[in-house]
Amino acid sequence: MKVVCVGGGPAGLYLSILLKLRDPSHDITVHERDREGSTYGWGVTYWRGLLDKLHEHDPESARAIEASSVRWNEGVAHVGDLTTRQPGDEGHGIGRHRLLEILAERARSLGVRLEFDYGIAARDLPAADLVVAADGVNSALRTRYAHHFGTRIDTGRNRYIWLGTSKVFDAFTFAFVETDHGWIWCYGYGFGPEASTCVVECAPETWTGLGLDGADEAEGLILLEKLFAGVLDGHPLIGRPSGGAGAQWLNFRTLTNRTWHRGNLVLIGDAAHTTHYSIGAGTTLALEDAMALAGALHEQPVLSQALFQYEQERRRALLSVQSAARHSARWYEDLPRYIQLPPQQMFALLGQRHSPLLPYVPPQLYYRIDRAATRSETLRRLKRWLGPKVARTVHARTSGE
Template identity: 75%
Template sequence: MEIACVGGGPAGLYLSILLKRDDPGHDVTVHERDPEGSTYGWGVTYWRPLLDALHRHDPESARAVEEHSVSWRDGVAHVGGATVRHRGDTGHGIGRHRLLEILAARARSLGVRLAYDDEITGAHPPAADLVVAADGAGSAVRGRHAGAFGTRVRPGRNRYLWLGTTKVFDAFTFAFTETAHGWIWAYGYGYGPAHSTCVVECAPETWTGLGLDRADEGEGLVLLEKLFAGLLDGHPLTTRPRPGGGPLPWQPFRTLTNRTWSHGNLVLLGDAAHTTHYSIGAGTTLALEDAAALAAALRVPRARRARPALSDALARYERERRAALLPVQSAARYSARFYENLPRYLALPPEQMFALLGQRHSPLLPYLPPRLYHRLDRAAGQFAPARALKRRLGRHLARTAQARALARADG
């Protein structure tokens, strides 16, 4: 097959690797609008199940990703003047730039053509048997057929901002700062020996009250460094260079869905197909899992010599990924809702607040008073009847939320 991947991010590059591994006869080109070596963002997070999956799909790239990643076990929350630390599952971080270097080098070694500085618009898609739109949430290729895909975008309430810092966090770190205009908070995690990602979020009234909507880049960074001085230990915050400068690129998170993921020989991958709230740290993981599922759907089964019909392969890919995404998307919705109602939880003692922070994906949490939920959660850890009650209530609410999500997607 001749396959064109539009977008040279992790999803497009990893798909090209798996397609060439499966069948060296595939003619695969990755079209990336930006120059090689340029990227947005700082670091990405992932957990052990993804690394295990990468080792199964392509051990060579997986070993390089693991070698260049950092890891942590603890979670830390700074709430006002208090600090709480908990031990959790091992998390990993890798610089986005490094991840793209690894995947691009592996793709080239397998014979994939990488075309940088090559912008593909929806009006002029590449001629190929299969065109993969892996060009992100703002996909120009998808946008040309937005009606056919049934694209919907729902903006969230809060404003957020991706930044970098030279402060190296030894744990996944949360910091909550109260101001005269409400709370503002940051998520920090390391992705290399000298750098970390720092995501800042606040309600819109806090954003405007602090003047962050009007501050230029320098003023905005100075204000944020003051607000999070205890977190940063004197290290600066940095932003991605942007032509013309201007205000920092604050924005609401946009949840993107599509009624269908394929249209003729065009298929959506990663953020072009779906987005999940950044607070669950799953965007890159889901994009790579999409790539693995699409490659598997296009693979010729060993028991057969004939390749599956393209329409059947794309339908299988979409069916499998939609099913896998349902619990993740549910968790993302509840996580976003937790932060949009953060003052509800910050009145708790720091230990209790941090415990509920770890439970923010729960469909039960928004419907119970926070203190009651905390008591039920503690009881569930000690008594089987309480665990059973919590599971039943959670499953009921999760099924209801999933049914509503499916109804919205179908509508």
């Protein structure tokens, strides 16, 4: 089979690896429009479940990824001058540049052709048995056929910016700072021995009130360093390598598609779907897409059947993740509802932000129910039963069903 992957991110590279491992005779080329090593991005997060899957599918690249990752098993929340720390599941962080380096090296070793600094025009699809659109949320291939894919983009309310810092966080760190214009907060996590990712977010009123809407990148970083001095310990924040007149503040876009394939063209990773960054699942989902597509192509001799199987499998797997991401994003948009709670309670509800029930129960009552549920199996079952029912009712009312 001749396969062309458009986009040299984790999804496209890992798919090429898995296809070559299953059948070395596959003719596979990965096209990436940027130069090799020029990727923008700090660190990505993942959890033990993904690492186990990586070891199952390709132990060699999994060992390299694990060796290049840092770990944490605690969360820390700073709310003003108060701090609380809680144990949690083991998380992992790896630099995006290092992850792509590992996957590119592995793909080359298996005979995959990597063509960097090589863009593919959407109107001129390459001749291949299968074309994989792995070119991200702004996918040119998906955009050209948006009417077929049924693409929908919902834009979030809050503003955010993705930064790096030389401060190495020893736990997944949250910091909430109150200003005269409202709250602003950051998520920080390590991804190497000398650096961390730091994502800053705030409501649009806070963003404009602080003057971040009109600040250039240098001015914005100076202001943010002052606001988060308590957690940065004198370390700088680092913007995009290319710099520029304006800082890269964005509104998160949740992207969905009615279908993920058209003829021999299939969507994968962020080209097919996005989930809010606050649940740290983007890279995991992209790699799991690659696993599912490679498996379907191996199991189904007819391409259309393989693509149908891949799409159905991944849609089912994404339902709970996408629901969690929507509720997580809403939790931050509704921050004033929770921020005045005692830090221990606020942090506990921060950990429960994926719950579809939380927005409809008074926060302190939810906290008491959650604490009681940890001691009662009956309450745990009731909580699990109510959550999906509330979510379905709200969805039906808001969608007009």
